[in-house]
Amino acid sequence: xxxxxxxxxxxxxxxxxxxxxxxxxxxxxxxxxxxxxxxxxxxxxxxxxxxxxxxxxxxxxxxxxxxxxxxxxxxxxxxxxxxxxxxxxxxxxxxxxxxxxxxxxxxxxxxxxxxxxxxxxxxxxxxxxxxxxxxxxxxxxxxxxxxxxxxxxxxxxxxxxxxxxxxxxxxxxxxxxxxxxxxxxxxxxxxxxxxxxxxxxxxxxxxxxxxxxxxxxxxxxxxxxxxxxxxxxxxxxxxxxxxxxxxxxxxxxxxxxxxxxxxxxxxxxxxxxxxxxxxxxxxxxxxxxxxxxxxxxxxxxxxxxxxxxxxxxxxxxxxxxxxxxxxxxxxxxxxxxxx
Amino acid sequence: xxxxxxxxxxxxxxxxxxxxxxxxxxxxxxxxxxxxxxxxxxxxxxxxxxxxxxxxxxxxxxxxxxxxxxxxxxxxxxxxxxxxxxxxxxxxxxxxxxxxxxxxxxxxxxxxxxxxxxxxxxxxxxxxxxxxxxxxxxxxxxxxxxxxxxxxxxxxxxxxxxxxxxxxxxxxxxxxxxxxxxxxxxxxxxxxxxxxxxxxxxxxxxxxxxxxxxxxxxxxxxxxxxxxxxxxxxxxxxxxxxxxxxxxxxxxxxxxxxxxxxxxxxxxxxxxxxxxxxxxxxxxxxxxxxxxxxxxxxxxxxxxxxxxxxxxxxxxxxxxxxxxxxxxxxxxxxxxxxxxxxxxxxxxxxx
Amino acid sequence: xxxxxxxxxxxxxxxxxxxxxxxxxxxxxxxxxxxxxxxxxxxxxxxxxxxxxxxxxxxxxxxxxxxxxxxxxxxxxxxxxxxxxxxxxxxxxxxxxxxxxxxxxxxxxxxxxxxxxxxxxxxxxxxxxxxxxxxxxxxxxxxxxxxxxxxxxxxxxxxxxxxxxxxxxxxxxxxxxxxxxxxxxxxxxxxxxxxxxxxxxxxxxxxxxxxxxxxxxxxxxxxxxxxxxxxxxxxxxxxxxxxxxxxxxxxxxxxxxxxxxxxxxxxxxxxxxxxxxxxxxxxxxxx
Numbered sequence: 001x002x003x004x005x006x007x008x009x010x011x012x013x014x015x016x017x018x019x020x021x022x023x024x025x026x027x028x029x030x031x032x033x034x035x036x037x038x039x040x041x042x043x044x045x046x047x048x049x050x051x052x053x054x055x056x057x058x059x060x061x062x063x064x065x066x067x068x069x070x071x072x073x074x075x076x077x078x079x080x081x082x083x084x085x086x087x088x089x090x091x092x093x094x095x096x097x098x099x100x101x102x103x104x105x106x107x108x109x110x111x112x113x114x115x116x117x118x119x120x121x122x123x124x125x126x127x128x129x130x131x132x133x134x135x136x137x138x139x140x141x142x143x144x145x146x147x148x149x150x151x152x153x154x155x156x157x158x159x160x161x162x163x164x165x166x167x168x169x170x171x172x173x174x175x176x177x178x179x180x181x182x183x184x185x186x187x188x189x190x191x192x193x194x195x196x197x198x199x200x201x202x203x204x205x206x207x208x209x210x211x212x213x214x215x216x217x218x219x220x221x222x223x224x225x226x227x228x229x230x231x232x233x234x235x236x237x238x239x240x241x242x243x244x245x246x247x248x249x250x251x252x253x254x255x256x257x258x259x260x261x262x263x264x265x266x267x268x269x270x271x272x273x274x275x276x277x278x279x280x281x282x283x284x285x286x287x288x289x290x291x292x293x294x295x296x297x298x299x300x301x302x303x304x305x306x307x308x309x310x311x312x313x314x315x316x317x318x319x320x321x322x323x324x325x326x327x328x329x330x331x332x333x334x335x336x337x338x339x
Numbered sequence: 340x341x342x343x344x345x346x347x348x349x350x351x352x353x354x355x356x357x358x359x360x361x362x363x364x365x366x367x368x369x370x371x372x373x374x375x376x377x378x379x380x381x382x383x384x385x386x387x388x389x390x391x392x393x394x395x396x397x398x399x400x401x402x403x404x405x406x407x408x409x410x411x412x413x414x415x416x417x418x419x420x421x422x423x424x425x426x427x428x429x430x431x432x433x434x435x436x437x438x439x440x441x442x443x444x445x446x447x448x449x450x451x452x453x454x455x456x457x458x459x460x461x462x463x464x465x466x467x468x469x470x471x472x473x474x475x476x477x478x479x480x481x482x483x484x485x486x487x488x489x490x491x492x493x494x495x496x497x498x499x500x501x502x503x504x505x506x507x508x509x510x511x512x513x514x515x516x517x518x519x520x521x522x523x524x525x526x527x528x529x530x531x532x533x534x535x536x537x538x539x540x541x542x543x544x545x546x547x548x549x550x551x552x553x554x555x556x557x558x559x560x561x562x563x564x565x566x567x568x569x570x571x572x573x574x575x576x577x578x579x580x581x582x583x584x585x586x587x588x589x590x591x592x593x594x595x596x597x598x599x600x601x602x603x604x605x606x607x608x609x610x611x612x613x614x615x616x617x618x619x620x621x622x623x624x625x626x627x628x629x630x631x632x633x634x635x636x637x638x639x640x641x642x643x644x645x646x647x648x649x650x651x652x653x654x655x656x657x658x659x660x661x662x663x664x665x666x667x668x669x670x671x672x673x674x675x676x677x678x679x680x681x682x683x684x685x686x687x688x689x690x
Numbered sequence: 691x692x693x694x695x696x697x698x699x700x701x702x703x704x705x706x707x708x709x710x711x712x713x714x715x716x717x718x719x720x721x722x723x724x725x726x727x728x729x730x731x732x733x734x735x736x737x738x739x740x741x742x743x744x745x746x747x748x749x750x751x752x753x754x755x756x757x758x759x760x761x762x763x764x765x766x767x768x769x770x771x772x773x774x775x776x777x778x779x780x781x782x783x784x785x786x787x788x789x790x791x792x793x794x795x796x797x798x799x800x801x802x803x804x805x806x807x808x809x810x811x812x813x814x815x816x817x818x819x820x821x822x823x824x825x826x827x828x829x830x831x832x833x834x835x836x837x838x839x840x841x842x843x844x845x846x847x848x849x850x851x852x853x854x855x856x857x858x859x860x861x862x863x864x865x866x867x868x869x870x871x872x873x874x875x876x877x878x879x880x881x882x883x884x885x886x887x888x889x890x891x892x893x894x895x896x897x898x899x900x901x902x903x904x905x906x907x908x909x910x911x912x913x914x915x916x917x918x919x920x921x922x923x924x925x926x927x928x929x930x931x932x933x934x935x936x937x938x939x940x941x942x943x944x945x946x947x948x949x950x951x952x953x954x955x956x957x958x959x960x961x962x963x964x965x966x967x968x969x970x971x972x973x974x975x976x977x
Binding site: 392465503665 | 707732799858888891901903951962
């Protein structure tokens with residue numbers, strides 16, 4: 001073993017290319033945006049040579065690392081609370097990067113996709129008050145479906161997650177029962193159900209267990225060919241969870257959008273708006289003392305708004321509405337570099 | 340230099356050895372120059388400055404281990420302090436884990452950790468020792484290396500892979516082919532429906548597979564170091580093969596075996612990824628081993644990254660501290676057990 | 691010797707003997723089932739993307755063909771080497787101390803502590819190194835990752851070293867001392883040499899364990915999509931990359947995750963094989 005050490009050492013040194021004098025930056029946070037972010041940073045690196053390394057360690061962890069100064073920017077599915085933002089000596093900006101939709105998926109052999117549920121029935125299922133698939137409340141909403149008497153097995157996230165945040169935020173808004181018993185957060189005290197670590201695990205649970213119901217990001221529902229629920233939105237319609245209905249939700253939020261973009265977009269007005277959506281924000285500092293890094297970051301952010309948005313739909317990310325993009329770019333312009 | 344320290348030049352064996360017991364026992368650690376009769380003590384080595392220097396170097400490194408463990412404990416304590424102050428003894432008595440309402444009770448995780456590790460220990464220890472007995476005593480010589488090597492591959496498999504294999508292969512297998520029989524033959528309260536494979540029992544089994552190579556490999560080394568004469572002596576006295584193994588090989592190896600088992604158990608207690616994928620992640624205390632559960636390591640892995648509130652983080656750190664406490668207690672218990680059995684043996688020898 | 695009680699007893703003893711030996715054989719056969727299941731599963735799923743691209747390219751975003759984990763392979767090897775540099779001196783020399791010092795209070799305390807340390811969850815070790823190294827440095831780094839892995843290796847190697855040194859027969863040591871060698875030379879060149887195969891086993895078990903760890907690296911070395919230029923930068927590792935890809939919804943990434951797991955397995959198995967071939971002998975006088 002001792003003889004092999006020098007061999008390995010020299011091997012690894014050989015592998016380090018001499019051309020790593022390129023500018024490099026580190027960012028971390030949301031797992032939801034990871035596929036899109038990796039595409040963006042790879043494309044950006046091809047066109048400018050700047051190496052931006054983004055890692056998906058979770059929104060909360062991204063916020064903590066940003067505050068600790070170990071990364072240059074973060075990404076989060078949940079906005080930072082005022083108290084948390086106050087911890088940073090330099091103000092932090094929230095810049096919407098993309099939008100995500102949370103699909104509610106289920107496993108009932110013989111039952112096609114598109115079961116209709118109202119907000120209170122959905123809350124009842126996840127609260128454990130509705131326990132069988134042929135419960136009168138569900139049957140009443142879906143007269144054309146023949147629902148079996150199977151037990152409902154709830155699947156949820158065991159790890160803290162932005163997806164949970166969005167989902168529980170929605171349930172808190174639409175169900176006073178849920179709001180008082182459980183509340184919203186990236187990790188909550190689930191009344192019933194099995195926990196899976198990560199979207200993949202929840203999708204797996206739903207696929208394996210007959211009678212299961214769970215919530216996952218849209219991409220996982222599509223990729224795993226899961227049957228999904230149609231949820232009644234504020235306007236009374238049942239939009240299909242899709243890129244278009246997600247964009248509609250973002251558009252519906254524009255009227256009430258605060259200047260710092262920190263808002264929830266669940267249960268938005270709009271006839272086609274899908275009710276369970278959320279932004280993912282880039283979290284950046286208002287000021288960057290390192291001029292080179294700051295400039296590179298600002299350039300990247302503008303690029304993401306101009307060219308990056310178009311790369312989204314192929315990866316199941318809706319584009320931000322054009323009017324929102326304008327506002328975001330105005331916000332980017334306020335970042336001070338090199339002072 | 341006439342002094343040769345070439346290990347291949349083994350000195351001629353002194354019949355009976357310097358203590359009249361030859362090499363039947365693995366030597367007790369400690370200075371061999373003590374307790375020898377003055378006439379047979381070898382000439383004292385030249386006084387060299389190398390000895391005290393070497394001794395201090397090894398002392399410093401050994402102390403480093405102590406310092407490291409203390410540093411980790413202190414760090415955990417510092418992080419856990421807010422939770423300890425805020426929740427006190429309540430933490431150990433409640434099952435409720437509610438990050439939103441900021442109510443944290445650690446009982447469910449402690450239960451899950453202990454029970455899953457216990458199951459792993461009960462399965463892996465006999466298997467690990469049994470397999471190493473097979474390899475060192477019973478199997479043909481040419482089989483030993485390849486089979487040991489194969490089993491050590493089990494140790495090389497990443498935890499994440501164990502977790503994935505657990506979800507896709509083990510859990511369905513157990514829930515379809517194993518659990519129904521357990522429910523029928525043993526039944527309540529330990530095995531009852533519902534069971535879908537994601538449970539304490541499955542976690543225990545996967546942990547057993549993960550820690551078995553450690554126990555087996557170290558036991559094997561310990562058994563191999565017992566000289567042949569020990570076995571031959573027992574056989575010559577009329578013992579059967581099995582009795583030889585028990586008396587001449589396993590019994591004297593107890594301290595080494597305990598070390599092996601402790602290391603294996605340590606890994607079982609702290610194993611994160613594989614457990615979290617198969618245990619169901621439901622903070623729930625139930626005698627039903629087929630019900631989902633949770634463990635300390637897996638809740639820390641799950642929630643640490645996203646825990647934004649300081650109390651949440653602090654509660655997780657307190658759980659980490661509790662795990663260290665559990666490990667300490669188990670280690671003390673094991674040492675007491677070994678000490679009491681070896682003192683009984685010593686009493687028997689004297690009689 | 692034909693009186694009934696003696697032969698009955700003998701028959702019982704023989705029966706026990708045969709049964710127990712059979713049980714040991716069955717146990718060995720039993721363990722082959724999960725072993726082969728795991729190996730076959732990892733190999734079958736990992737072969738799909740086992741191509742040249744995997745070994746020489748950097749990770750590519752979804753949908754682009756030809757991505758790989760070259761930087762992760764180098765990163766894992768680098769961090770294992772850093773971990774070995776930290777942990778092996780401490781554990782081997784610490785183990786030597788414990789073997790020589792015997793049952794003194796201090797030695798018992800250290801031994802006890804090493805066992806307790808082995809029970810600390812790997813993620814807690816990662817968090818510890820984060821607080822102690824990453825936060826003050828304001829930097830994720832391969833150094834921190836290696837340190838976390840080192841802490842995980844120490845208990846295993848220390849205890850194995852101690853146990854194996856104690857098992858070296860006394861006459862070897864006494865012979866060396868009788869020939870006039872100083873104590874420290876005896877320990878280093880005679881006793882350690884005699885125990886070296888066993889110690890190597892312990893080291894390899896430890897390396898195998900840490901090579902497959904993800905949790906301690908998440909908050910120490912983070913991960914990196916590009917080649918690192920120094921060890922004080924976030925560094926890619928096979929385990930974190932595998933984990934990140936495995937939990938994604940994209941088939942190509944998931945395939946790459948399995949290939950990564952397969953490569954990890956081959957890496958550790960390869961090192962183990964190599965060391966077995968080069969470190970023959972030195973296993974006591976039992977043979």
